[in-house]
Amino acid sequence: MIKNNPYFQIIILSLCSFLSVAAHAANQLESVRIWAAPESTRIVFDLSEAPDYTYFSLDGPNRLVVDLKKSATKVALKNLENNSKLVKGVRVSKSPTKGDLRLVIDLVKPLNASLFSLPVTAPYGNRLVVDLEDKTLTTATAxxxxxxxxxxxxxxxxxxxxxxxxxxxxxxxxxxxxxxxxxxxxxxxxxxxxxxxxxxxxxxxxxxxxxxxxxxxxxxxxxxxxxxxxxxxxxxxxxxxxxxxxxxxxxxxxxxxxxxxxxxxxxxxxxxxxxxxxxxxxxxxxxxxxxxxxxxxxxxxxxxxxxxxxxxxxxxxxxxxxxxxxxxxxxxxxxxxxxxxxxxxxxxxxxxxxxxxxxxxxxxxxxxxxxxxxxxxxxxxxxxxxxxxxxxxxxLAQRGGASSSSAKSTKERTPTAYVGSSTSSNVKHKVSRGESLSAIAQRYRVHMSSIKQANGMKSDVVQLGQTLVIPQS
The missing domain is CATH 3.40.630.40 (Zn-dependent exopeptidases)
Structure with a gap:
């Protein structure tokens, strides 16, 4: 009799609809990727929607706790590939707020953390990125x-x-x-x-x-x-x-x-x-x-x-x-x-x-x-x-340039230079694409003002194909 009651059916349908909407509304954590660099580690959380999150650090042991609002996951975090020397692993912990997802990143030692979200950019969807870096690292080195x-x-x-x-x-x-x-x-x-x-x-x-x-x-x-x-x-x-x-x-x-x-x-x-x-x-x-x-x-x-x-x-x-x-x-x-x-x-x-x-x-x-x-x-x-x-x-300069062949003179090392016919003490240079007056002066180890004076130039601008007299010191 209850099953045939129209009010009961309406209540059941409403409840199912509510549960369906609630399940759909939850932001799903779809995957987690760990990228280890020599002095840092990046963890990427792939999500179905843009993340709403907060985070804080704990010590004894060292952890970074990330709370994702209205989120859930079915990802087996124990099976994550992890070659990081800074991160022990990622796990789920009980959230103090119902419906939120608490993720705990277990750290080897205290680390500086930087978190930011990224929008949908093919081939990826919404992401939350966690960058972790050693606190003792003060300058970046290659x-x-x-x-x-x-x-x-x-x-x-x-x-x-x-x-x-x-x-x-x-x-x-x-x-x-x-x-x-x-x-x-x-x-x-x-x-x-x-x-x-x-x-x-x-x-x-x-x-x-x-x-x-x-x-x-x-x-x-x-x-x-x-x-x-x-x-x-x-x-x-x-x-x-x-x-x-x-x-x-x-x-x-x-x-x-x-x-x-x-x-x-x-x-x-x-x-x-x-x-x-x-x-x-x-x-x-x-x-x-x-x-x-x-x-x-x-x-x-x-x-x-x-x-x-x-x-x-x-x-x-x-x-x-x-x-x-x-x-x-x-x-x-x-x-x-x-x-x-x-x-x-x-x-x-x-x-x-x-x-x-x-x-x-x-x-x-x-x-x-x-x-x-x-x-x-x-x-x-x-x-x-x-x-x-x-x-x-x-x-290489001390050894005279090429180690497998005889050393070359300055004129031979400069493909665009050739001996001028007007004087024996000057060299002529034809301006190639991308060259500037300062670069040419540096190549021949002379002052820009000397080149300008020798060529009657009033500005520092050179033109492609222009031939310049390079005064030799």
């Missing part, structure tokens, strides 16, 4: 390759190695581009970066530092910061290109442009870099206007002009060797406004090793043999440039 640092003899104590920072693009939450068969750009980039680093470390007078050595994300600002802290002479960022169609192919080398890229693929790269920052981090390149203000001020500095000129020259040398082992998308350096290239004091280039969106090149980039060929081409271009143009305070 991870030096395991090859021992080469020592110098007593007679050369004042000289140093040329330091090359190798940046494997993407990593961790940010896979980069994904090929047609599922190959991740971040894995290809890391493999090639390791090979380049090894070759540099095997070269007397040169040393490599790797910006990342494993599968974790490094924010774009920090990549340049790590290179700077290692006193790098050059930053090489290694990637695998992609496009909206599978047709484009070939390797390319990119240098900084002060303006937005003027090619379709360049604009695609700029957009992809912003997308990567949203995938892998808090988007500080996009959000931190102070960085842009700092950049705007320093772009006027001579060091930026010099860095851009050197980067352009190195890019040209690398392209010569890449063309011998793979197709080139463009035979000259291309330019785009990419954050990883914007360090004003470090020459920086970005090497796209091929189009991972092209099925044939995806197969090549997955091949160890092709990775070795690409790495060797990058190494040879960098090595040739610095053997021909060693900074004055380095071992």
């Amino acid at each position: 991870v030096v390759s395991s090859t021992p640092v080469k020592t110098v003899t007593q007679a050369a104590q004042s000289s140093r190695d040329i330091v090359i920072a190798i940046d494997a693009g993407h990593g961790g939450d940010d896979p980069g581009s994904i090929g047609p068969s599922g190959v991740y750009e971040k894995k290809v980039a890391l493999e090639i970066a390791r090979r380049v680093s090894s070759k540099i470390n095997d070269t007397p007078g040169m040393r490599a530092v790797m910006i990342r050595t494993g599968d974790y994300f490094v924010n774009l600002n920090k990549r340049s910061e790590l290179a700077r802290n290692s006193k790098a002479d050059l930053l090489i960022s290694i990637h695998a290109d992609a496009f909206t169609s599978p047709n484009p192919r070939g390797a390319s080398v990119w240098v900084l442009s002060m303006r937005r890229a003027n090619s379709e693929i360049g604009r695609w790269l700029e957009q992809k870099e912003k997308h990567s920052e949203l995938l892998g981090g808090a988007g500080e390149i996009i959000q931190n206007t102070d960085n842009e203000q700092y950049l705007a001020m320093t772009l006027l500095d001579m060091s930026m002009n010099s860095s851009m000129a050197i980067g352009h020259s190195v890019a040209g040398d690398i392209l010569k060797d890449l063309g011998g082992v793979t197709d080139l998308h463009k035979s000259r350096p291309e330019s785009a406004s990419l954050a990883v290239l914007k360090s004003p004091d470090i020459p920086s280039i970005l090497v796209e090793t091929g189009f991972i969106s092209n099925p044939k090149e995806e197969r090549l980039l997955s091949s160890s043999r092709h990775q070795e060929n690409i790495a060797n081409a990058i190494y040879k271009g960098v090595s040739r440039y610095y053997h021909n143009n060693p900074p004055a305070d380095t071992l």
Whole structure:
């Protein structure tokens, strides 16, 4: 009789509807990922909706407690992959508030914690990110390759190695581009970066530092910061290109442009870099206007002009060797406004090793043999440039440049210079793309004012193809 009562049926239907809405309203924790870097750990909580959360730390033992409002989970947290040296594990604890989800991160020791949420960014949904860092870590340092640092003899104590920072693009939450068969750009980039680093470390007078050595994300600002802290002479960022169609192919080398890229693929790269920052981090390149203000001020500095000129020259040398082992998308350096290239004091280039969106090149980039060929081409271009143009305070400069061939004169080390016909004491220089007056003055070790005086110049502006008389001291 009760079952046939219409009021009873209405109550049951209402209750079921309420339970269904309540279950649907709960934010679901769908997965947890732990990314371990050498000196920090990132934990990513994937959620069905944007998180509403609070957190606090406890000691004895050390824990970070995160409360997710109106949330639930069925994730088996005991089965999480965890290779972190800072985090013991993640577990669920009883929440003091009904309907909330309390997560406890058990820590090895006291850590600095930074928490932030990230919006839906394909291929990921809503995320809560927990960044944990050792409290004793006061300055960021790049991870030096395991090859021992080469020592110098007593007679050369004042000289140093040329330091090359190798940046494997993407990593961790940010896979980069994904090929047609599922190959991740971040894995290809890391493999090639390791090979380049090894070759540099095997070269007397040169040393490599790797910006990342494993599968974790490094924010774009920090990549340049790590290179700077290692006193790098050059930053090489290694990637695998992609496009909206599978047709484009070939390797390319990119240098900084002060303006937005003027090619379709360049604009695609700029957009992809912003997308990567949203995938892998808090988007500080996009959000931190102070960085842009700092950049705007320093772009006027001579060091930026010099860095851009050197980067352009190195890019040209690398392209010569890449063309011998793979197709080139463009035979000259291309330019785009990419954050990883914007360090004003470090020459920086970005090497796209091929189009991972092209099925044939995806197969090549997955091949160890092709990775070795690409790495060797990058190494040879960098090595040739610095053997021909060693900074004055380095071992290579003390040894007279190239170690495997006879030392070259200053005129021979400068491809764009040739002996002038008017006087025997002056040299003429033809201005190449990307060069500035300050960079040319630094190359020939003369004052800018001397070049201006010798050429009757009233400003510091030089034109592509212009021939300058370089007065010799």
